[in-house]
Amino acid sequence: MLILDTASGAWVPAEHLDVDVRASGHKAALEERRSTVAREAACAVRVEKKLGVVLGGYVACADELGRRLGTAVAAIRLRATELATGPGRRPSRR
Numbered sequence: 001m002l003i004l005d006t007a008s009g010a011w012v013p014a015e016h017l018d019v020d021v022r023a024s025g026h027k028a029a030l031e032e033r034r035s036t037v038a039r040e041a042a043c044a045v046r047v048e049k050k051l052g053v054v055l056g057g058y059v060a061c062a063d064e065l066g067r068r069l070g071t072a073v074a075a076i077r078l079r080a081t082e083l084a085t086g087p088g089r090r091p092s093r094r
Contacts, residue, residue: 001013002013002029003021003025003026003029005017005021006021007021
């Protein structure tokens with residue numbers, strides 16, 4: 001198993017290092033990974049925000065189209081009902 005030797009910055013076999021150097025190597029590797037995770041998380045937040053703006057526009061557009069479609073379907077059903085029942089009574093002109 002290789003461990004980071006903080007003095008040389010190289011990865012060396014664990015049996016060549018004493019306990020304190022091993023512990024500091026593990027700590028340094030852990031801190032490096034933590035900083036990488038923090039950078040990636042910050043990048044992910046920016047991407048999610050940008051994606052939310054883009055998808056928010058699509059959601060608004062889809063909602064508007066859904067409302068228009070619902071109105072159109074209601075109008076079509078009303079017209080179909082009117083056509084199926086025949087002409088309505090018209091007031092006579094005298």
